[in-house]
Amino acid sequence: MLYREMGKTGEQVSILGFGCMRLPTIGMYRVDRNKAASILDYALDKGVNYLDTAYPYHGTSNSEGGDSEVFLGEYLQKKGCREEIYLSTKLPSWLVKERKDMDQFLEEQLKRLRTDYIDFYLLHSVKKNNWNTLEDLGVLEFLDSAMSEGRIRYIGFSSHDDNELFKNVLDSYLWDMCLIQYNYLDEEIQAGHDGLESAAKRGTGVAVMEPLKGGVLANHIPPEVREIWDKAPVHRTAPEWAFRFLWNHPQISTVLSGMNTMRQVVENVFTAEDGQPFSLTREETRIMEEVKKVYYEKILVECSSCGYCMPCPNGVNIPQCLSYLNQAAMLNDASNVKTQYHFMLKDTEKASRCAECGICEELCTQKLPIRDKLKMAREKFGR
Ligand code: SF4
Ligand code: SF4
Structure with a gap:
């Protein structure tokens, strides 16, 4: 050492x-x-x-x-x-x-x-x-x-x-x-x-x-x-x-x-x-x-998984949803990621539960537009 x-x-x-x-x-x-x-x-x-x-x-x-x-x-x-x-x-x-x-x-x-x-x-x-x-x-x-x-x-x-x-x-x-x-x-x-x-x-x-x-x-x-x-x-x-x-x-x-x-x-x-x-x-x-350069071109959300936006009052697991969104963006074939998203997350933790209250964005250490990104996750992975 x-x-x-x-x-x-x-x-x-x-x-x-x-x-x-x-x-x-x-x-x-x-x-x-x-x-x-x-x-x-x-x-x-x-x-x-x-x-x-x-x-x-x-x-x-x-x-x-x-x-x-x-x-x-x-x-x-x-x-x-x-x-x-x-x-x-x-x-x-x-x-x-x-x-x-x-x-x-x-x-x-x-x-x-x-x-x-x-x-x-x-x-x-x-x-x-x-x-x-x-x-x-x-x-x-x-x-x-x-x-x-x-x-x-x-x-x-x-x-x-x-x-x-x-x-x-x-x-x-x-x-x-x-x-x-x-x-x-x-x-x-x-x-x-x-x-x-x-x-x-x-x-x-x-x-x-x-x-x-x-x-x-x-x-x-x-x-x-x-x-x-x-x-x-x-x-x-x-x-x-x-x-x-x-x-x-x-x-x-x-x-x-x-x-x-x-x-x-x-x-x-x-x-x-x-x-x-x-x-x-x-x-x-x-x-x-x-x-x-390659990463900058691919990453959709610069989420550090710090968790400061949690807990979401509606139960959304925000860092996990954003992580799956990034993984899908970085991989050529996102079907595996979609499977994992639905396998690993409870229904209550998925992006579709977001009620767009905006509380998480106030707390986000990276000032991320979380609501927009969760909408993207919902579109990519379905409900
Ligand atoms: S905007 Fe959505 S994810 Fe963020 S705290 Fe509100 S319900 Fe939860
Ligand atoms: S606070 Fe922001 S950067 Fe940290 S986990 Fe939540 S969304 Fe990601």
């Missing part, structure tokens, strides 16, 4: 971090303890030392604590390795209504995680519509006092909002780190490359989420893209190209991957062994540009 400094903190974090929002489950929300523990065991044995979770991960909605923190607390206590890893979790900023909520959430999270301190505590999903309120409620003072009391060691924020908001937040405080969405298709959206550079110039460590764009860059690869990868002078899997693109950037300290199978962990750990900055050759960079 390779390690990089998390910005000016100087902490040596593994370049591959374990994102705990997609751990294997029993049913929809309960973490499968045995499977999750075995893939975490493997990752930790191979040197992964950064674990990222958040209050709502593996919860039934964004407004309640999910199972991810609870599982991690049990896991770390049982394994007795709390001191050896960097633990990151996040304040659910959208649930904060007053100053005392901040302390209450942190206390609850410490209990759930069975620890006295969080290494990297982030404001989760800072947005234009909550940043000013959080500041007015005293969030920066809360972070200072929690740090001076030793309940948190370092402070950061995550955001899916645009570059303007990202830089505004970045300038508002001496952040130790930030968490941004970044991958080879997202250099110009959200914080983007400009945001990455700005953070690095300030000495703010950068952790990256959505390295595979919600799986789009790993699954259902379009034949045109497959052909480009196959012709490349060096053989790599699609996820390997995506991770290598990220680790090529010296500004990135760690890349979080929401791994949920042993195969993914083994493959990503293997790739991380060689994730040096400035390691892509000119020819490899050209190949990636070619792939980007």
Whole structure:
């Protein structure tokens, strides 16, 4: 495993971090303890030392604590390795209504995680519509006092909002780190490359989420893209190209991957062994540009599967519907995708249940015209 400094903190974090929002489950929300523990065991044995979770991960909605923190607390206590890893979790900023909520959430999270301190505590999903309120409620003072009391060691924020908001937040405080969405298709959206550079110039460590764009860059690869990868002078899997693109950037300290199978962990750990900055050759960079071009021409909806638009009051599984729409758009033969759509989704989760209320569009981190895209899904896949 390779390690990089998390910005000016100087902490040596593994370049591959374990994102705990997609751990294997029993049913929809309960973490499968045995499977999750075995893939975490493997990752930790191979040197992964950064674990990222958040209050709502593996919860039934964004407004309640999910199972991810609870599982991690049990896991770390049982394994007795709390001191050896960097633990990151996040304040659910959208649930904060007053100053005392901040302390209450942190206390609850410490209990759930069975620890006295969080290494990297982030404001989760800072947005234009909550940043000013959080500041007015005293969030920066809360972070200072929690740090001076030793309940948190370092402070950061995550955001899916645009570059303007990202830089505004970045300038508002001496952040130790930030968490941004970044991958080879997202250099110009959200914080983007400009945001990455700005953070690095300030000495703010950068952790990256959505390295595979919600799986789009790993699954259902379009034949045109497959052909480009196959012709490349060096053989790599699609996820390997995506991770290598990220680790090529010296500004990135760690890349979080929401791994949920042993195969993914083994493959990503293997790739991380060689994730040096400035390691892509000119020819490899050209190949990636070619792939980007193909994708840009095909993707219909830039959905990252982040789930912030959920739950839909009518039960539509929005990210899944959009994912099937993208898969159909990227493949020459969409009949398989149609079959899968009807096989995998309950009738209540399909695009045809959309009542066009627009609530999801208000919440969408990518500002997507979800209603229009669901109409397209309905036309493509039927009811
Ligand atoms: S617009 Fe459709 S998908 Fe979005 S929240 Fe309303 S009913 Fe659900
Ligand atoms: S539609 Fe928007 S909010 Fe919902 S999962 Fe996709 S990107 Fe995230």
